[in-house]
Amino acid sequence: MKKIWNEWLKNAVCIYCILYTIATLANSIGYLSSGTYFDPNGNWHEIDRALIVLIGVIAYEMATRLPIKNVLIKIMVTYIPTMTLTFLYVWISGFREPLASSAYRDIFINYTGLFLIVSVIVIILEKIKSKN
Secondary structure, three states, X not given: OHHHHHHHHXXXXXXXXXXXXXXXXXXXXXXXXXXXXXXXXXXXXXXXXXXXXHHHHHHHHHHHHOOOOOHHHHHHHHHHHHHHHHHHHHHHHOOOOOOOOOHHHHHHHHHHXXXXXXXXXXXXXXXXXXXX
């Protein structure tokens, strides 16, 4: 277990904590700047955010750990199952409360946008690293 912790789990936990904190602070600042002093979606919103961030960290770990040389194939092998998992979570959350009419579109845009940004950054960093 110590080997797993040192090889990848510690990194994943740190990334998760940082991303969750940033997402929570951004959400809170947005609410406060609009004059809302409590989260109208309540505690479920926090759980939703936590699970979506977890899916993102899983995607990152998959992308960095999969033994696939072709970057585009690695991106697709990572994106398709994690996007499917995200849609599945949104669908399941629909049993708890009614979904907004744009729920699937919103999660697709947000997840795909962030996935693309992170993918581009990772590709650029890998190219810089390979030149050095």
